[in-house]
Amino acid sequence: MSNDELTPDEAELLAEFHHLLAEPALWIEPDDALEARVLAAIAAEVEAAAPSGARPQAYQRVASRRRRWLTTVGAAVVGAAAAAAITLVVTRDAATPVDATAVMTGTDLAPGLSGSAEVTAGSSGVRIAIRVPGLPRREDGEFYQVWLKSCDSTQLVPAGSFHDLERAVAWAGVSTDDFPLITVTREQVAAPTDAAQGSSGEVVVAGAVADCPT
Amino acid sequence: MGQPTTPQHLLVAFGAGDEVAVRLLYQQYAGLVMSVAMRVLNDRGMAEEATQQTFLQAWRSASTLDPGREVTPWLVTVARRAAIDIRRREARRPTTALDDADPGDAALVALPPSEDAAWEAAQVRIALDALPLDERTIVRLQHQQGFTHTQIAGQLGVPVGTVKSRSFRAHKALALALAHLREVAS
Numbered sequence: 001m002s003n004d005e006l007t008p009d010e011a012e013l014l015a016e017f018h019h020l021l022a023e024p025a026l027w028i029e030p031d032d033a034l035e036a037r038v039l040a041a042i043a044a045e046v047e048a049a050a051p052s053g054a055r056p057q058a059y060q061r062v063a064s065r066r067r068r069w070l071t072t073v074g075a076a077v078v079g080a081a082a083a084a085a086i087t088l089v090v091t092r093d094a095a096t097p098v099d100a101t102a103v104m105t106g107t108d109l110a111p112g113l114s115g116s117a118e119v120t121a122g123s124s125g126v127r128i129a130i131r132v133p134g135l136p137r138r139e140d141g142e143f144y145q146v147w148l149k150s151c152d153s154t155q156l157v158p159a160g161s162f163h164d165l166e167r168a169v170a171w172a173g174v175s176t177d178d179f180p181l182i183t184v185t186r187e188q189v190a191a192p193t194d195a196a197q198g199s200s201g202e203v204v205v206a207g208a209v210a211d212c213p214t
Numbered sequence: 215m216g217q218p219t220t221p222q223h224l225l226v227a228f229g230a231g232d233e234v235a236v237r238l239l240y241q242q243y244a245g246l247v248m249s250v251a252m253r254v255l256n257d258r259g260m261a262e263e264a265t266q267q268t269f270l271q272a273w274r275s276a277s278t279l280d281p282g283r284e285v286t287p288w289l290v291t292v293a294r295r296a297a298i299d300i301r302r303r304e305a306r307r308p309t310t311a312l313d314d315a316d317p318g319d320a321a322l323v324a325l326p327p328s329e330d331a332a333w334e335a336a337q338v339r340i341a342l343d344a345l346p347l348d349e350r351t352i353v354r355l356q357h358q359q360g361f362t363h364t365q366i367a368g369q370l371g372v373p374v375g376t377v378k379s380r381s382f383r384a385h386k387a388l389a390l391a392l393a394h395l396r397e398v399a400s
Contacts, residue, residue, distance in 0.1 A: 006382070012394055020338045021357035025252035027342075028246045036238055038269045039233075044232045045273065090252050123280060124226060169225075169230050170224070173259035 086098050102182055102207035110204040117182050119209050125173035130206050134166040141189040146170040148179035151212035180210040229276030247293040249339045254297035254326045264297040290336045298326055341391035349384035
């Protein structure tokens with residue numbers, strides 16, 4: 001048997017599946033119009049679920065990448081919490097149970113500002129609905145980074161990066177029992193091995209889900 | 215082997231209504247979902263409706279879905295049920311005389327594919343989607359259109375040897391991807 005021939009088992013297997021390989025339904029491709037309708041339908045439900053007065057970010061149709069898995073893009077976009085600047089929209093706040101609430105207070109870098117952080121624990125980590133209106137929007141390589149911090153301030157966990165905190169949802173794969181402090185810092189995009197990948201230390205708002213031991 | 219994995223953070227962000235995540239998840243699964251629906255409905259318009267319903271249901275249920283759970287089997291089930299619901303709805307519409315009915319009318323087709331059959335077909339679709347586009351095209355022309363290597367070469371404007379090479383690689387990959395289905399069946 002030459003190297004470019006299927007084995008008898010392989011040929012037999014594919015013959016068994018020929019009826020499916022020949023079926024038109026398995027080759028159908030959705031078109032861009034369907035993508036737009038699906039996104040619009042979900043956007044409508046997001047808006048219906050949002051508290052009155054909230055203005056969720058409008059969904060915009062983009063050219064569809066036909067059928068190819070985008071796991072690489074998806075992982076790059078959402079895999080590293082401190083890398084991409086994704087603006088998340090808070091949804092279904094009224095229906096999401098809250099385990100704890102922290103008052104977020106502005107530091108000298110954001111004097112007079114205040115807000116809240118509502119924490120909900122789940123099987124994959126904690127959801128942090130954070131709202132600090134009035135923070136100047138950061139763009140063009142600059143962003144805000146939400147952190148969870150241990151009581152002794154020796155350990156930081158990144159929880160998401162944002163343009164602003166008008167209404168945002170952060171996520172962290174740790175427990176607030178161990179990391180009860182919530183801080184938000186000003187950050188800039190940096191290369192993977194750059195020391196600036198860590199926290200800048202420029203805390204703009206801070207709060208605590210629970211008291212630290214004295 | 216058999217199905218793509220979805221990054222956990224993507225699922226979590228999808229459930230939160232994140233626009234980027236919604237779009238990524240749709241683009242990852244829309245073809246598969248539509249295939250499942252089409253096998254039940256045999257009508258593109260209704261299959262599109264089922265696809266829309268599937269992603270809406272996925273979003274509504276995302277907060278209750280364990281992010282550690284693989285989403286593909288769940289989506290296939292939701293898509294099949296959405297298609298069956300539409301099929302039942304259409305079956306309740308005013309009827310026409312049997313002789314006047316379109317032979318391809320979904321109402322005339324026997325029972326919808328079982329869950330096992332739907333999952334098997336979904337695995338084939340997933341395996342096809344994993345192929346590079348040039349190889350996938352050749353598989354489609356061979357199996358769906360019934361063309362020979364020589365005819366495909368003429369259609370695509372490439373040498374017959376290129377068609378044979380791509381066909382071999384594609385079928386080798388498909389055999390590897392689908393071997394577990396035969397093991398399950400046996």
